[in-house]
Amino acid sequence: MHEVGLNYTRYKMAVASQFIWQNIFHQYKPCDRRNYQQVKLFINVFNASKVAYTGSGEIYFSANYLEKYPTRYLRREFTGIMYREMARVWQWNGDGQANPGLIDGIANYVRMKANLAPVGQSTKPKCGGRWDQGGDVTARFLDYCDSMRKGFVADLNMKMKYSYSDNYFQQLLGKSVNQVWRQYKKKKANLAPVGRLVSQTHVWWQMVPRWERYGQVLGLL
Template sequence: MNSASSNLSCRQPPQPAPLPILPPPTTRLLTMLKTTKDISAPSPDSSIIYRLLSVFFIGLLSVWANLEASKGFELTVTNDATNSPAGKRFTQMYVSDDRATREVLRASSFIETLLYDNIRGNQTTMTKKLVKHVVVRLARRNLRRKVTVKAAGDHKFVMNLCPSLMEAKDVKYNMASAIHRGMARIWLYDGGSKPPLALLDGMVEYISILAGFGDTDYDGSVQGFQESAPNCWEDKTPKAVAHFLNYCERESGGFIRRLNEAMKEGWRDWTVDEALGMPAQHLCKSFRRGQAAV
């Protein structure tokens, strides 16, 4: 009896499992903060990419702002032949990626420099034609010309492009040529009594050839030149008039700018004489002799 009692009294009650040792609250907080910081902090590579993207978008915005400021007029591109094959191609090639806008601005910059370059240096009294809004429109039907220009009031001009341009073998070249011709017609003065249409067409052709869009350069003779025309600038062949204008420009530098400026007030029989600073018939005769000799 005593022995049993003794054995029972020697047993130890079961001990509970030891609790895990928790770090002090401060240690736990620091660990959490460190973990959070490690997760949210960008890696060096992502930081560089973010900076590069920021620089890229800032640069893109700057280019766009300069482009908008440089063009100086509102520009709208429309497509009246949307459902036709030509219209669909125009949308894909010239509207979706703003190629039409770039072509207009490129052409406008070239022509403005040609006609009004000295204005920026205050070296002339020439005044730049006011152009507030240009609408570039792909016409619904084919036109007699590849491009036509119509004044729409309040210094707004509508440039209509022939849909057949989109079917040309070299679409980009033909479209660029048409847009350059359209912008040349827009920037040329024709106020008051209208200048002869043959002269305006010849000036457009002259500018186009200088821009690299003519069918020929200014070397050699001109096919179809009409000696029967009373004045060389009244020839029905635009290329012939363009060659005569180039001849006048060589003989009297700045002639094209002065002629354009003179047409601002309207047309008079002696307008070309005044722009040349000499009787135009003298140059017309020598030009015709040169053409006959070629």
């Protein structure tokens, strides 16, 4: 069967880390980053509905999800989820004070900026009900904030190193987060649909056994 392979996984974990440090969080010095000496990635069978989760420098993928995902796009999906979860490893969370929806939104923002959004995901901006709804909604809102201030997500992440406050939006953008959200909704809500995202990249596959040993380390950065 088609599989991404151990070497690919390790390589992409390193590439994703560099992308996050350099392009998203602007953490050019090790002292600016979270202090993990290594990051482990596991493929596990678990009952939770989550596709993947991360904690303490360890990333867990759902073997069930990967087994069922269309083979044609498996490598892209695997890589996209990896970028999202690597963002969770390296991002600051306000010492646990930040809204989970914002944390999730930042991770999905990283995936989006890496051009690894899920195949078939709509490219029309999503307004949603709340700015901190999480997922693609918050990711696209953060992209809008970044258009107002270049490097906004990097600056916000740095402010979240030790604490969190919604007032950080005011400090960085000159407007409250709710004001920016209303402005974003007004600007984006009436945009016409622009189709659905489909990968135009040719995907090359490596032939190796598929998830043959669940629960063991697949990748180690």
